[in-house]
Amino acid sequence: MSQQLYLPLGGVYPIPYEFETDTMPVPRGQFSILSELEDGNVTSAEAIVQLMLNHGSTWSSGLSWCLSTPYLSEIGGMSRRYVRDVLTSLDKKGWIETIKTSNPAGYRYRIQHYLCDEDQVPVDYNGKPLTFSMPRGPGGPLERCFGGEIPWKAALVWIVFKLRSEWRAGRDNTGQTWESTLLDLSKQCRMKLADFQEMIKILEQQGMLQRLTPKSKPAIFQLYPKPYPRPVSRSPNTSTSSTSTPPPSKETLEFDGEGYFDGTHYYSRNKLYRCSRETEIIEKRDGNQWSEISDFHRGQVMNPAILEYFKKCLEAKRVVESAVFKD
Structure with missing residues (x-):
């Protein structure tokens, strides 16, 4: 039986962004910042600042761009003194390493994805x-926070909801949170219940979530933007940005010590990525589906x-x- 949609104030708020355009990885599981937030080892402010630094860093190295305290204060909607105190606390706890530079744009930070x-x-x-x-x-929740559309507490609530939701595409409940009470959810975010409920209202008004259950029952929310639907299989004559082919077998590949080649594509050692010899487009495999990666994913x-x-x-x-052409 399909769920009834309970809309706030009896009306319908517009959904400005129904589907995500790009994504970024956020650590989860034991020893991650969100796990430590749930356990009460970090504050909500420390969690969101660490997530902001994660947003402005390179995943492979954990090294952030130059980020000044005034800049973090402006995009996070916090006072400069509050940001300094939070950064100092994160440094002492081992979540970040402050790298002082002569760049007027600010210090750089090396973030710890897992404190272990x-x-x-x-x-x-x-x-x-x-x-x-x-x-x-x-x-994105952080982009809308940086733009002043939602406060940082609302962005953190959305991120915690995302962690506690079905994020796999192509399912009936894609983008829906797990069933839970508002009190339990507020504890997950380390916020007072009244503050938490106020953030829920803001997210509803901004079209970032909708409650699917009545207030008399545990809450289930639909999050926006949702994961983009997986592309359907198409005929070979249909133009599409993704293709459905199984991973190559060892019999069809040549190994050069670092990766593989099948005559048309170069493959990474784990066969998760391939690069077209003709078009030079890089694709990532999800099951038997190959999709072109974004510039953010590449970098x-x-x-x-x-x-x-x-x-x-x-x-x-x-x-x-070039040698053949000269000959």
Whole structure:
């Protein structure tokens, strides 16, 4: 039976961003900042500032761009003194390392994705650090916070909801939170219940969530923007940005010590990425589906060693083609 949609104030708030345009990885699981927030080891302000630094950093190294206290104060809607106190606390607890520079744009920070030894980092079934995808770009919770559309507490509530939701695309409940009481959810965010409820109202008014259950029952919310629907399989003659082909078998590949080549594509060692020899487009595999990666994914998520391998292969191809042309 489908759920009835209970709309606030008896009306319908506009949904300015129904689907996400890009995503960024956020650590989850034991030893992550959100896990420590739930356990009460960090404050809500410390959690959101660390997430802001994660937003402005390179995932592979954890090194942020130059970020000044006035800038963080402005985009976070906090006083400069409050931001300084939070950064000092995060530094003392080991969540960030402050790197002083002569750049007038501010210091750089190396963030700790998991506050534990390397061999204790929680991993997924592929052996990669445990993360979940959060919308980045238009409609993203941090972008809307930076733009002054929502307060930082509302952004944190949305992120905690995202962690406690079905984020896999193509499901009936995609983007819906798990059933829970508002009191339990407020404790997850380390906020007073009254403040938490006020943030819920703001998120509803901004079209970032809708409650799907009546107030007499545990809450289930629909989050916006939702994960973008997975593309459907198309015929070979139909133009599309993704293709459905199984991962290549060892019999069809040539291994050069760093990756593979099947005559048309270069593959990373784990066969998760491939680069077209003809178009030089890089794609990522999800099951049997190959989709072109975004510029953000290329620069912030993808392992730099894989990108360097593809560049080396393409450069070698150009050298060969140039020699043939001269002959």
